[in-house]
Amino acid sequence: MTTMYDDLFFRSNLSDYGQLPSPPLAYESPDIIPSGIYPTNDPQAFFSSNYNQDVGQNLVTDGQNYIYLRTKNLSSGAESGKVSLYYTPASLLLYPNKWKDNALKTSDNQTEVFLQAPRAGDIAVTDNPFVWAPNSISGDHYCLISRVSTPKHDNPVPVVGSYTDLTEFILNNPGFGWRNVALVDANSPTFNTTVEYSQGTEAGSIIFQLECTNVPGGASVAFSAGTPGPSPLIVLEKTTVPQNNGSWNTSVTCNVPANYTTNITYSYWANGTQPQPGFQIRLKPIAYFDQSSRFFHQLRSPQELGASPELARRMSAQRGIVLGSHATIGR
Template sequence: MTTQYDDLFFRTNLNDHGEVPAPPLAYESPDIIPSGIYPISKPQDYFASNYDKDVGQNLVTGGPNYIYLRTKNLAQGAEGGTVSLYYTPASLVLYPDRWQKNQLKTSDQQTEVYIKASKTNDIAVTDNPFVWEPSAISNDHYCLISRVSTSKHPNDIPVVGSYSDMTDFILNHPGFGWRNVSLTDVNAPTFDTSVFYDQKSDAGRMVFQLECTNVPGGASVAFSSGTPVTDGKHIVLEKTTVPDNEGSWNTSVTCDVPAYYQTNIIYSYWANGTKPPLGFQLKLKVMHYVDDSSRFFHRLHTPEQLGATPELARMMRGKRGIVLGTHVTVGR
């Protein structure tokens, strides 16, 4: 005999509608969603609209994987709570003592993300994804375990000391989800680098510029952060091929960043069969431009002096800027 759960829950598979005990096939949750190496714009709208589908992807080895969680609200009325995500190398039985200390974090280093559904049957999705760069694991896969905690159901991780306890855990705890995930090296970067960014107390329009020195044409670059800035937007440059150049090329994105925003930005490089020459260098810069009303204006540089692309130079015409910080990766 089954009963209906009455809170935020993760499905075990697409045929799960919140019954307790849950249906079998526990390791296929479509609500743990590895979405690839870039964050999704407006994830609430996107993942709520395809709730009837499993849109999860394989994990990319050695690259940033952005992982979203979604729940359905079976409570009577609004409901909110925090979600968290764990991982473990595959095991025939996923006893909690194997994974409960392996907690994944978001780009801004949070281990819990608040979600809220405004009414019964609403889908609640994380706006701030978890990010993970999994190591290659030979002839095997990883398992991801999600958890949602609400005031009604805190869903503390239980002590499981027997297969009977594990059976109860799988069948009677809809606040947990389970998903086996495979690895692929398709689109895996040659390397990537993570750097911390802190906006402090001034909100502003910031330019994030990636400078490529002695980077061969045909190679590719990208950078991203999962922490949303404004209106569901992210700091993200999708994979871009470096054109044939005479030693120096750059590209940039511009974002309105709120005060006290913090995140980790990951910038990535794909050799694509090329060989970096001597002097290879990637430099991530953050810059800010001001107009002539600023007291700093006459002491700053023109967009051209800062190496702006023609598009950025047009956008910043009449303004001057400063490089507030850089992070460099140098080839060997």
């Protein structure tokens, strides 16, 4: 007899509408969404608007892949829960002991993300994506497993030792989702560097400046953090370094809330170029102040801080200070 689940759930495939038992597992949940190497602006609006589609992408080998989860509320009222995401190399039988200890984290090191659906039928999407830089598996793929824990269904990871119990688990637990994911080398960075960032107790406008020294023209750089809060998100999409005389930089300006913390990853693609002697990529958070600040005359002009011509024009009436710095040297 078919009944309906009554809580937040993950679909097995696009034909799954919450019936119990669930459709036979095909490891193709459209609600586990690898979305590429940059976080998505307003994921709630974007991924709820295309709920009838599978918009997941292949994973980029060794890239910082941002992965969102979405659930649908099948109850008669408001529901909320915490979602988790796990990974495992592909296996013919995915017993939970293979993946229960492989929890992925967000940019701010969370293994659980809260979401809520205020009304029956609402689609709830994680605003804080999980982040993963998977290693290559020769000729193979990974499986991702999602889990939602709610007041109505805690959905603990079970101990399963037989295929009969595994069958029961797959068919009668819509609080879990399963998706096989392929790896691609296209767009795989030459290296990533991840550094912790803490805003402190004061909100403010921060310029995140990426400086390239002796980085060959034709190479590419990017940086990003998935943790929501800044406006816009801390993202510089993949940008090609122009032919230069050994020094070039680019930046993004973000309004960052107080007490915001995250990890920022900056990436480099050689694109067939060769590193030059003295190669260096440095990420700097910079704060600027106007003439009303008591610090103004102690600070440096945009030109002195290496601002791009466009940024120097925009900040010409202000002075700034480098609040910190992180570099990757000689790779």
